[in-house]
Amino acid sequence: MTLLAPTGSGRPPPAPPAARSGRRGLLPYLLLLPGAAWLFVFFGVPLAQLAAASLYDPSGSLATGYAMTWAFSNYPDVVQAYWPQFLRSFGYAGLALVLALLLGYPLAYAIAQKAGRWKNLLLVCVVAPMFTSFLVRTLAWKTILSDNGALVGLLRDVHLLAPDGRLLATPFAVVLGLTYNFLPFLVLPLYASLERLDPRLLEAATDLYASGAQAFRRVTLPLSMPGLVAGTLLFFIPASGDYINAELLGTPNEYMIGNVIDSAFLVRLDYPQGAALSFLLMAAILAVVFGYLRRAGTEEVL
Amino acid sequence: MRMAPETPAGDLRLANLTKRFGVFTAVDDLSLTIGQGSFFALLGASGCGKTTTLRTIAGLEEPTSGQVLLGDREITRLRPYKRPVNTVFQSYALFPHLNIFENVAFGLRRRGIRSVDDEVTRMLSLVQLDGYGNRRPAQLSGGQQQRVALARALINRPQVLLLDEPLGALDLKLRRQMQIELKRIQTEVGITFVHVTHDQEEAMTMADTVAVMNAGRIEQLGAPADIYELPATAFVANFLGQSNLLAGEATGASGGDVAVTAHGARFAVPASRSRAEHGPVHLGVRPEKLILVGSADQVPAGHQHVTGVVTDASYVGVSTQYLLRTGWGTELSVFAANSGTSARVAVGSEAVAYWDPQHAFLLPRDAADTDRTSPVLDEPVGASS
Ligand SMILES: Nc1ncnc2c1ncn2[C@@H]1O[C@H](COP(=O)(O)OP(=O)(O)OP(=O)(O)O)[C@@H](O)[C@H]1O
Ligand SMILES: [Mg+2]
Numbered sequence: 001m002t003l004l005a006p007t008g009s010g011r012p013p014p015a016p017p018a019a020r021s022g023r024r025g026l027l028p029y030l031l032l033l034p035g036a037a038w039l040f041v042f043f044g045v046p047l048a049q050l051a052a053a054s055l056y057d058p059s060g061s062l063a064t065g066y067a068m069t070w071a072f073s074n075y076p077d078v079v080q081a082y083w084p085q086f087l088r089s090f091g092y093a094g095l096a097l098v099l100a101l102l103l104g105y106p107l108a109y110a111i112a113q114k115a116g117r118w119k120n121l122l123l124v125c126v127v128a129p130m131f132t133s134f135l136v137r138t139l140a141w142k143t144i145l146s147d148n149g150a151l152v153g154l155l156r157d158v159h160l161l162a163p164d165g166r167l168l169a170t171p172f173a174v175v176l177g178l179t180y181n182f183l184p185f186l187v188l189p190l191y192a193s194l195e196r197l198d199p200r201l202l203e204a205a206t207d208l209y210a211s212g213a214q215a216f217r218r219v220t221l222p223l224s225m226p227g228l229v230a231g232t233l234l235f236f237i238p239a240s241g242d243y244i245n246a247e248l249l250g251t252p253n254e255y256m257i258g259n260v261i262d263s264a265f266l267v268r269l270d271y272p273q274g275a276a277l278s279f280l281l282m283a284a285i286l287a288v289v290f291g292y293l294r295r296a297g298t299e300e301v302l
Numbered sequence: 303m304r305m306a307p308e309t310p311a312g313d314l315r316l317a318n319l320t321k322r323f324g325v326f327t328a329v330d331d332l333s334l335t336i337g338q339g340s341f342f343a344l345l346g347a348s349g350c351g352k353t354t355t356l357r358t359i360a361g362l363e364e365p366t367s368g369q370v371l372l373g374d375r376e377i378t379r380l381r382p383y384k385r386p387v388n389t390v391f392q393s394y395a396l397f398p399h400l401n402i403f404e405n406v407a408f409g410l411r412r413r414g415i416r417s418v419d420d421e422v423t424r425m426l427s428l429v430q431l432d433g434y435g436n437r438r439p440a441q442l443s444g445g446q447q448q449r450v451a452l453a454r455a456l457i458n459r460p461q462v463l464l465l466d467e468p469l470g471a472l473d474l475k476l477r478r479q480m481q482i483e484l485k486r487i488q489t490e491v492g493i494t495f496v497h498v499t500h501d502q503e504e505a506m507t508m509a510d511t512v513a514v515m516n517a518g519r520i521e522q523l524g525a526p527a528d529i530y531e532l533p534a535t536a537f538v539a540n541f542l543g544q545s546n547l548l549a550g551e552a553t554g555a556s557g558g559d560v561a562v563t564a565h566g567a568r569f570a571v572p573a574s575r576s577r578a579e580h581g582p583v584h585l586g587v588r589p590e591k592l593i594l595v596g597s598a599d600q601v602p603a604g605h606q607h608v609t610g611v612v613t614d615a616s617y618v619g620v621s622t623q624y625l626l627r628t629g630w631g632t633e634l635s636v637f638a639a640n641s642g643t644s645a646r647v648a649v650g651s652e653a654v655a656y657w658d659p660q661h662a663f664l665l666p667r668d669a670a671d672t673d674r675t676s677p678v679l680d681e682p683v684g685a686s687s
Contacts, residue, residue: 203362204395206382208409208454218408222399 054275062269074276082260082277086284089256092171093240096178097186100235103179104186108227109220111187112194126187138177138248145173145249169251177245185234193227194220229296237285257281312373313338314359314462314494319368321354328354330518332368336511338461339492341485343505343526345542346515352498353392355515356464359496360389372461383412388455392466392498394447396439402426402450403435409458425453428483430476444471449480456487463488465497469504477501481508502542506530514538532575532663536674539586539665546592546634547584547674549667555579560664565630569606569662576664584665584674589635591661594624594647598654607656610634615649622646626655632673 053066058074060066079086111122129137144151145167152168155161167173197220205215221228243258252259257277264274314336321329328351336342344352357363359370361382370378377385388409396405404411406425407418426432429449439447448471455463468484469477485508488495499505505512506526513523514537522534533539536547550564559570560579569585576583594612601607613633614625617640624636624647636655638644647653 198395200391200393200395201397203382204389204391204397205408207360207362207387207389207391208458209383209412210408211381211383214412218412219397219399 050275050278053271054279056272056275058270058272060272062271066271071272074272075280078273078276078280082257085255085257085260086280088254089240089258089281090284090288092175092178092246092254092256093236093242096175096182096239097232097236099175099179100183100186101232104183104190104231105228108187108190109194112191113197113199123191126184126191130184134181134244135248137181138244141173141177141180142168142248145176168249169254171250171254173249174246174254174256177249178239178242181242181245182235182239185238186231189230189234190224190227193224197223225296229293233289233292237289240285240288241281312375314496315369315371316355316359317369317371319355319358319370320366321351321358321363322366327518329358329365332518332520334513334520334523336494336496338373338494339488340510341488341495341508342497343509343512344496344498344515345500345502345505345512347541348500350515351518352515353466356389356466356496356498359462360387360464361385362389386461387464388458388460388462389464390451390455390466390468392470394439394451396447396450396454398439400438401435402431402437402439402442405439405450406453406457408454413458421457425457428456428487429453429480445473445476448472452480452484459491459493462494462496465495465499467498467500470500477504484508506542512542514541516541533586533665534577536584536586536665536667536671539584539663540674544589544635545586545674546589547586547665548632549672550583550585552576552578552580552583552664559659562664565628567608570659571662571664572660575660575662578664578666582667582669582671584667584671586663586665587657587661589623590621590637590639591657592634592636592655593657594626594636594638594644594653594655596647596651596653601654601656605656605658606662607654608634609652609654612647612649612651612653615647624653626653632675634675 052068054074055068055070055072056066056074057069057071058077107126111119111126115122143149146152147166147168152161152166155167156163156165161167201219201223202215205219206212210218240256241258243256243262246254246256246259247262258281261274261277261281264270264277316332316334319329319332320327330351332351332355344355346352354363358365361377361380361384365378368378369376372386397408400408403422403426406422410418410421422435423432426435429452431446431449431453434442434446439450442450448468452465452468455465465484469480472480481504484495487493497505497509509526511523512526512529514521514529516535516537522529522538529538530542533542533545536545539545539547548564550562550569553561553563555561555573555576558573560573560576562569562571562583562585564585571585573579595601598607598609608626608628610626610628612624613627614623616623619640621637621639624638625633626636627633634655638647
């Protein structure tokens with residue numbers, strides 16, 4: 001009888017292997033083919049072209065043509081010239097991210113866990129602004145924040161703003177615009193994570209002596225980590241490359257790296273510079289993302 | 303700062319506890335006292351309000367009215383994490399992002415206890431999960447998860463431990479082992495156990511006190527043997543074990559016996575075993591108290607009997623379960639122990655079932671109610687929900 005004891009005593013069997021490897025034929029690769037071809041033509045080729053352009057002779061012009069001189073000095077040159085805009089980009093995007101987290105986490109939590117039958121309606125409200133153009137929404141903020149607008153008037157009246165103080169054309173306006181415009185990208189993945197959170201786990205946590213704050217720290221937060229990581233990336237990456245908000249809500253003093261790239265390509269027609277800046281921005285974002293993922297990845301395990 | 307679990311807690315008392323969900327009353331004016339350190343089992347059909355009762359004790363559900371008291375202290379509105387109460391949840395509710403070790407250590411860590419290793423290891427070996435500490439809950443079987451849930455609550459040694467079908471997913475052998483462990487811990491540490499189970503045998507063997515719940519109310523409460531021997535209502539008679547209940551009319555007590563007429567025959571039940579002396583009653587006899595013989599002249603003196611035809615005989619090892627169809631069409635259950643002392647009765651043959659009046663009981667009956675012989679069918683015995 002003891003021979004048959006199937007209970008958990010004794011050595012535990014090794015944990016099941018994570019995945020099976022096996023050849024499944026060519027089908028997956030065939031399925032990948034259209035996407036890969038698309039990426040190659042519309043992403044790979046332009047990227048290579050841009051890489052080449054970033055090494056053109058900087059003294060050339062569109063009229064005289066560009067010579068490929070492997071001018072690696074383009075990179076230090078643009079850093080020298082535009083490092084404030086680089087810093088500002090990440091500063092503004094970071095600040096906007098913090099604001100968006102403060103707004104977005106409670107919002108996503110409330111919609112996912114507390115909204116009951118209003119859930120879908122509230123979700124639509126989060127997404128609805130995206131149905132109008134990014135530009136229109138930003139222009140609307142321009143109106144809201146304008147010097148003769150009701151908001152500025154009110155803030156001046158209650159002395160939160162000096163009589164000649166303004167909101168438009170300040171760093172505040174740009175950060176606000178970034179926060180607003182990219183908020184849904186943060187809220188939606190967060191919502192998806194929090195929606196799957198089983199409220200019974202929170203009950204179990206409070207039953208096991210965790211106060212509300214501890215239950216959040218030990219259960220809610222770790223379980224919403226996937227959504228949080230995805231959301232912050234989806235927010236931060238476009239926000240740090242954005243130029244519309246600084247253009248419409250700020251002044252050249254608030255210009256971000258996107259504005260510089262924009263003007264290099266479209267105003268000054270300085271292709272080598274624009275290309276070098278683009279590559280630097282890409283590298284910087286990749287560095288930030290990988291650094292972040294490493295940290296977030298280990299934190300989740302803790 | 304938090305009260306040490308070792309200090310005497312006093313009794314757990316529920317006073318006129320009511321919980322409504324909208325118009326639906328899940329717990330209906332429930333009052334009971336559970337002695338400190340006792341093992342209290344709550345039985346009842348699915349949906350009768352057992353989990354809801356536990357949740358109000360744990361503080362996860364605020365009662366619509368009534369009070370929860372622990373000793374002299376009212377805890378009705380105390381936050382769950384401030385109560386010296388832990389729960390083994392029916393749904394386990396293990397933390398999926400934590401490994402088994404951290405799941406079990408959770409309560410200790412929240413109370414700021416630093417060195418948890420020894421205690422957790424001890425607890426894991428108690429529930430026979432040594433070496434599983436590094437696994438995630440998703441990598442365990444249902445029964446293993448259930449044992450983690452048990453360890454996670456038990457490790458805190460609360461004053462009151464609420465167990466919501468804590469052994470439902472275990473096989474019989476492991477379940478018996480866990481029952482013995484639980485009982486041992488309960489007596490050793492003196493924790494008050496409130497145990498919800500669908501396993502009657504479990505309730506009867508483990509609990510000091512059993513309460514049978516029905517539709518948000520307690521139908522009967524008492525020592526397991528008392529409830530079994532003398533159920534208070536037809537529901538209890540058929541929920542805890544099985545009973546043959548014959549509809550009859552009581553015609554008053556005389557000489558220590560209550561006379562009953564049922565289906566044209568006259569019976570007597572000791573007044574001490576009667577919960578009604580007049581009007582419509584159910585005359586109850588447990589199937590194992592019925593003895594089957596071939597003819598009426600084999601019935602010993604002082605016993606009472608009914609005659610019928612055997613319509614079914616199922617051999618279940620320790621006993622044979624017969625169905626005896628009476629003249630008026632009701633099928634009575636008769637359990638005959640397979641002790642080898644009596645011959646088996648063939649299906650289709652006439653037979654007589656007799657019983658000692660000392661084993662019968664009398665319950666009040668709704669006038670419209672007829673014979674009741676099968677167990678309450680909405681909850682199979684021993685099944686978990
Ligand atoms: N949050 C809720 N909202 C509405 N009704 C509820 C809620 N929780 C429980 N109920 C109802 O209250 C009744 C009692 O539920 P409860 O969970 O206490 O049953 P139970 O006795 O534990 O049953 P089981 O044996 O199946 O676990 C059920 O009819 C259930 O539908
Ligand atoms: Mg239940």
